[in-house]
Amino acid sequence: AILILDSGRFPTFGSRSGVIMARLTDTFYFSPSTVSLVLGLSLISGFTDVVTLVLFGEFAGLQTGNMIFIGKTLADLATAPPAGRYDLAMKIVLHASNLFSNFAGVFLFCALVSASKYPVRWSALGISATTVVGTSLSLAYPTKYASCFFSASMGALNFMSSPNTVLSGKLFAMTSLATGNLQKCAKMAYKAASGHRFTPLERKQTHTAASTIVGHILGAALAALAIFLDPLSGPAWYLYIAAAAQAVVVLYHDMLFRPVTEVEVPEIAEPLAQYKPPTPTPTEEAKGYFLGPTVGSAA
Numbered sequence: 001a002i003l004i005l006d007s008g009r010f011p012t013f014g015s016r017s018g019v020i021m022a023r024l025t026d027t028f029y030f031s032p033s034t035v036s037l038v039l040g041l042s043l044i045s046g047f048t049d050v051v052t053l054v055l056f057g058e059f060a061g062l063q064t065g066n067m068i069f070i071g072k073t074l075a076d077l078a079t080a081p082p083a084g085r086y087d088l089a090m091k092i093v094l095h096a097s098n099l100f101s102n103f104a105g106v107f108l109f110c111a112l113v114s115a116s117k118y119p120v121r122w123s124a125l126g127i128s129a130t131t132v133v134g135t136s137l138s139l140a141y142p143t144k145y146a147s148c149f150f151s152a153s154m155g156a157l158n159f160m161s162s163p164n165t166v167l168s169g170k171l172f173a174m175t176s177l178a179t180g181n182l183q184k185c186a187k188m189a190y191k192a193a194s195g196h197r198f199t200p201l202e203r204k205q206t207h208t209a210a211s212t213i214v215g216h217i218l219g220a221a222l223a224a225l226a227i228f229l230d231p232l233s234g235p236a237w238y239l240y241i242a243a244a245a246q247a248v249v250v251l252y253h254d255m256l257f258r259p260v261t262e263v264e265v266p267e268i269a270e271p272l273a274q275y276k277p278p279t280p281t282p283t284e285e286a287k288g289y290f291l292g293p294t295v296g297s298a299a
Helices: 002-007 016-028 031-054 064-077 080-117 119-140 143-159 180-194 200-229 235-257 282-287
Strands: none
Touching: 031 143, 031 200, 031 235, 064 080, 080 119, 080 143, 119 235, 143 235, 180 200, 180 282, 200 235
């Protein structure tokens, strides 16, 4: 185990012991390649959100922003004259469509996880293809509903590395949530100022949070610079670049972690997942006072 942690090499993920060792390695070893992956994912998120916000008035990854837009539009609808209410109602439909599309992207990724042993490799094609379709549609037939394709692709991309996926290998971080990561950085800064000695896990969490924030800022700034300079005669063309970047980053994630579908949760990851309460006797069940032993109590 010490040799693996020192070398930073991930073991084979095909066996149960390999999965356990991989999770131990992921906990204590944090390589620059992982930092670059976090930067890549968050940079794409910040870049795409700025471009889609300029083009369509919608966020592709930051769905909290679209929810705020719905609330603001509802407030405007309440005070708008009758002639302008239809346009405001259509804005609400557009915002809601992007929320649903992001939801659908995550849903389809979950279906891919269930249908394939190597879902991340296939998702590299599906995510980038969805972005390409949305870009082509926005160029050929300008419509704000093309933003739904980007919301779907970013939903799948952001979900892929999150703790919610049932994969044996993953980044285990939400790289699209800048607010939570900003709070994490503030918490760790306070600990550092208080003289706290960071554990390896805390160092990893700090690196991930800081890299996510830096990546978002760099992505947003890069998109703003590209739109300002406009070398491609229109911001929509930059989404083709985003599609290529999505494919590269997803494949890079697959190369680092070799994620495969792992329906059975390893015991080291979820010690309570396999806990089965004892079956009550008929007398205990009839009286209704059987609670069973508490988890962690002596047998």
